[in-house]
Structures are given as C-alpha cells and as structure tokens.
Amino acid sequence: MRADADSLAHMRPRSGPSAATEPALTDDSKCGCYLIQGGNQSTYFEDHRFFDFRALSQYAGVPEVIQDPNTTAEADVTSPYFSSKEWTNFWLLGNWNNSNGARADASVLMVNSPNNIYIETNKDSDPSSQTHLTLRTQRLQEFQTAAEIESASAKFKYLSVRMRARTIGAAGAITAMFTYRGANTLAKVQESDLEIRTSDAPNVIHCTNQPAYTDSGDVVPQATQNATMPGGLDWTDWAVHRMDWAPDSTTWYVNDVQVARIQFQTPHDESTLVLNAWSDGGGWTGNMSRNDAAYLQIQWLEVVFNNTEVPKTADTKRDAAAPAGCAAVCSIDKTPQVGKPVMLWTTGSGSDATQPNGGARVAAWWPAGVVAVLLGLLSTGLVI
Known part of the structure; x- marks a missing residue:
C-alpha cells in the first residue's frame, strides 16, 4: 500500500x-x-511474537548427546517448555537428515535431533541472563548430530527477526537464522540468510540472498556480502542480530548498526523462518573433528511479520x-x-x-x- x-x-x-x-x-x-x-x-x-529464554530455570538441563543416528532423530523434547502452546503454536523441532544427497559435497551424515535443543543455565562469570536457549551440533563417531527449529507456518511474507545471541565452539560448523522457500531447482530457491561459520575469523558474518552459486558451482557475487561485526565485537559475544526481509531488499544489523543490505534476488514468495546449528563435512561448513561441538545460544527471539495464512x-x-x-x-x-x-x-x-x-x-x-x-x-x- x-x-x-x-x-x-x-x-x-x-x-x-x-x-x-x-x-x-x-x-x-x-x-x-x-x-x-x-x-x-x-x-x-x-503481527508480533516475543520468545524470552532468559529466566526459565525450571526447564534448564543439558541432555546427554545421543550416539545413534536413528534414535536421536526420534528423541523426545528436552523439557516441557517445547510442548507448551507458546512454543508449538509458532515453532517445530526438526528431525530430518541429509541422506537424500541435497548437498552434493557433504561427506558426513547429518541428523537433526530435538535432543539438541534445550534450555541451559547461563554459565558466564557475570551472566546477563539466568538461562538461554541452546542449539547444539557435534561430530560423533558415525555422524554429525545437529539442531534446527523452523516456523510451523511457511506463509511468512516479509518480516523483521531479531535475536540476542552468540555462537561458541569448535571450527567446522554453521549457525544460522534465515527465511527459506524450497524449489525443485536451485535457481528457484528463495532464501535470506544470516550465517556464522565457526572456521572464519570471529568478527566475520555472512549475509546472503540465496542462491549464491549456480548448478555448475559458479559463485554469484551479487548474492552475498561478508560483513564485519561492529564495535570490535566477535560472534562469540552476546549481540542483537537482526534481519529485515522487505519486498525490495534484505537488510542485516548487529546491535542496531547496519552491516549489509542486498537488493539482488530478494525473496518475494511465502517462506518459512528457520534457525539452526549444523555441519556436513562439506566445503561450506568444513569438517569438525570427532567429539568437537559448536552452539548457537539465544537469550531472546523477536519477530514482527506478515503471514498470508x-x-x-x-x-x-x-x-x-x-x-x-x-x-x-x-x-x-x-x-x-x-x-x-x-x-x-x-x-x-x-x-x-x-x-x-x-x-x-x-x-x-x-x-x-x-x-x-x-x-x-x-x-x-x-x-x-
């Protein structure tokens, strides 16, 4: 209008x-x-939703990593919080795996598990919250266990999503916040990403309107910007990461400082909202050493949005x-x-x-x- x-x-x-x-x-x-x-x-x-993970001590607890790929995919939620209406009315917990070969260069079986999504006590020496949400990924003997939450609706059409978060852990993983609309061909995928690679320098984040490469492997340079965390921050520090998906562009901020804006191939159709922590041993993620782990930790998550359904x-x-x-x-x-x-x-x-x-x-x-x-x-x- x-x-x-x-x-x-x-x-x-x-x-x-x-x-x-x-x-x-x-x-x-x-x-x-x-x-x-x-x-x-x-x-x-x-519309507006706010999810506050800062004072949920009654739900806090770190689950043991499940070592079997079949069992972990079918794991139960880690606390009653993830069965509450506040959560289930908006979010789903992923349990899919990459055995369909969606990423051609993946060298490791990756399995998403509800067991890797949990409320954890903030163990900082001077904690800014009692608790936080954690998404965990870890390289095990036979596979990579991973974590993903996605919106129950796939009908978002433009939004602004913010999270006070940090990424910690070993090299070889990705943590991300993004919108996604899949397609039968790579060229028709619509996706706006904030991604952190734990093998990168700790102040570098990746902002992209996918696809950023072609079927033949050629890079699409207009699709992505490698941004720098402002104010001397690293992605291991608590910061407010924000992504605004609008009709003509996607814009990224850290602590209200704009770090990237891309107008090229901005998504234009209804999409899902996703957060994850993962690795598949491919060229983008890198290969985690066995028993190494990385974590996306979130104190709060806020979304204003339009939804066609x-x-x-x-x-x-x-x-x-x-x-x-x-x-x-x-x-x-x-x-x-x-x-x-x-x-x-x-x-x-x-x-x-x-x-x-x-x-x-x-x-x-x-x-x-x-x-x-x-x-x-x-x-x-x-x-x-």
Whole structure:
C-alpha cells in the first residue's frame, strides 16, 4: 500500500504523543500494526511474537548427546517448555537428515535431533541472563548430530527477526537464522540468510540472498556480502542480530548498526523462518573433528511479520476497516523494555481515538521520505 494525500489524511494521528511525551508501553492486543525503522526505509507489519529464554530455570538441563543416528532423530523434547502452546503454536523441532544427497559435497551424515535443543543455565562469570536457549551440533563417531527449529507456518511474507545471541565452539560448523522457500531447482530457491561459520575469523558474518552459486558451482557475487561485526565485537559475544526481509531488499544489523543490505534476488514468495546449528563435512561448513561441538545460544527471539495464512475473523482486531491501514500504530524499536511494544499513535475519531482496536490488516511499505515527513511533523506537534 503506497501513501498518497488521501491515505496520509486517514493516517494523521488525532491522538498521539507530543514532542515532550514518550511512547507508552502497551501490549499486542492493543496494537493494530507495527512500524519498524532501519536504514533508509520504514515498514509496517501485522503481527508480533516475543520468545524470552532468559529466566526459565525450571526447564534448564543439558541432555546427554545421543550416539545413534536413528534414535536421536526420534528423541523426545528436552523439557516441557517445547510442548507448551507458546512454543508449538509458532515453532517445530526438526528431525530430518541429509541422506537424500541435497548437498552434493557433504561427506558426513547429518541428523537433526530435538535432543539438541534445550534450555541451559547461563554459565558466564557475570551472566546477563539466568538461562538461554541452546542449539547444539557435534561430530560423533558415525555422524554429525545437529539442531534446527523452523516456523510451523511457511506463509511468512516479509518480516523483521531479531535475536540476542552468540555462537561458541569448535571450527567446522554453521549457525544460522534465515527465511527459506524450497524449489525443485536451485535457481528457484528463495532464501535470506544470516550465517556464522565457526572456521572464519570471529568478527566475520555472512549475509546472503540465496542462491549464491549456480548448478555448475559458479559463485554469484551479487548474492552475498561478508560483513564485519561492529564495535570490535566477535560472534562469540552476546549481540542483537537482526534481519529485515522487505519486498525490495534484505537488510542485516548487529546491535542496531547496519552491516549489509542486498537488493539482488530478494525473496518475494511465502517462506518459512528457520534457525539452526549444523555441519556436513562439506566445503561450506568444513569438517569438525570427532567429539568437537559448536552452539548457537539465544537469550531472546523477536519477530514482527506478515503471514498470508493468519485467519481473518469477524472479531479480529485488525478486521474493522480503517481505510488507510490500522488504527493503532505500535513500535518494538522505541520501547524501553525489549519484547514489550509501545504505542506510537492512534487514529480516527470518537472511540477509535481512545480504543486502538479498530485497525485493518496492513502490509504497507511506504517511501522513506513520506514516512519521515509524517513522523517529523508528529514529533514537532504540528500533526494533531
């Protein structure tokens, strides 16, 4: 949805923050849409989820590695947390393997296991959380045991995903956060990746709109950027990694610093959201030494997104039609409390101005200049 003079008139806040008023903390039930800002664009999304792994001591425990490839694939969840509705309504635990030869240069059988996904006590000397989520991969005698979580839905169409995370462990593994849409041919795969190779220098991360190579093995240089962690950070440090998938580009940030942006072959169809820790002994991952392990550790995970399969029911807050989009605009960028949105403004008159429940579903990408002008007027108090 592009902004024009009429839609800007509809979106003009009639009750909103003045220059002296900070946005107020709110909850998702009162938000009609979410405005995120970064780089040279401002983007609206429909929905928000926050997964907090920082204080889950009741679920903490490190499971023993299962040594049999068949048994580990069928392993149970490692704690009741992964059977909770909060988790299962959004995520699935992977248990597939690479025996189908999907990666031609793989030299090791890789098996994903729910047993490698667990809540762990933070053992740092000065811990910034009580616990964190861990995804583990380890080279065993006969195979590589690995970990993957993927969204229950494959219908995401644009999102902003953030995680406070770090990667630790031995060389020869990959940890990743990415969107994915598979295809019968490599050229038709759609995927935006943040990848960390544990064999790389500890400040290098890889940002890619796949595919980054052809069937003949030729590299596609426009598809990838090797980025540097900002501020002297390494990927072994806790940092907020963020990836914004929008219609015209994918943009990557670390601690709010933009480190890469790629417009070439940006995904354009519905996709799955995935996080993993793995190795297959191939040219990209490298070959881990036996008994070596690597870990993706996550304190929290946050997503704002559009999803084409979210049901539209009569009592859904976003179904009451506001002509230009949504009646209550929230932000997760301007909040003082991670995971908790703030209300930027409400629109409309009468009940709409005080009860921000009447917005329609939104999938809007406005030109940065238009949004900047609107937000600038709002901050000066000239738009009321």
